[in-house]
Amino acid sequence: MHHMDHLAQLSTALNTPELVWEPDGTCMLSLDNNAIQLEKITDTRTLFRGIVGQLPPSTSAELLENILTANLTLQAASGIVFAFEPESRSLILQGELESDPTQLDCITFCEVFIEAIEFNQNVLEKYSDTITDTAIDTITAPQHFLKV
Structure with a gap:
């Protein structure tokens, strides 16, 4: 399968x-x-990117550390990782879809990707004024990303 x-x-x-x-x-x-945003990487790989939300300048180091730690679980579970765009202070999810019969199909990948964005948007929105330990613990929610 190709792009x-x-x-x-x-x-x-x-x-x-x-x-x-x-x-x-x-x-x-x-x-x-x-x-x-979808982006062609190779003939068989497509990169998906979506904005979760903007992080305030006062974002705690603990939250940022937890987001980076979540990447280990997310990458292993679904190939989706957090990224940070400094100019807009945007927290982004991105993931690669490989055209491989042993991997998720495009529709399932999109569903998982959108669920991951929406879940983390809700976490950021809920805790946007005060980043608490609950938000720090919740944002990773690795079990959510395993739903297919």
């Missing part, structure tokens, strides 16, 4: 007109009110 197949699967599942790659190798989608 075009990923886009064809998504077009069919979303009941939308055919999705196409932009000249720069990206494709933007809106899934459940979340902007998702």
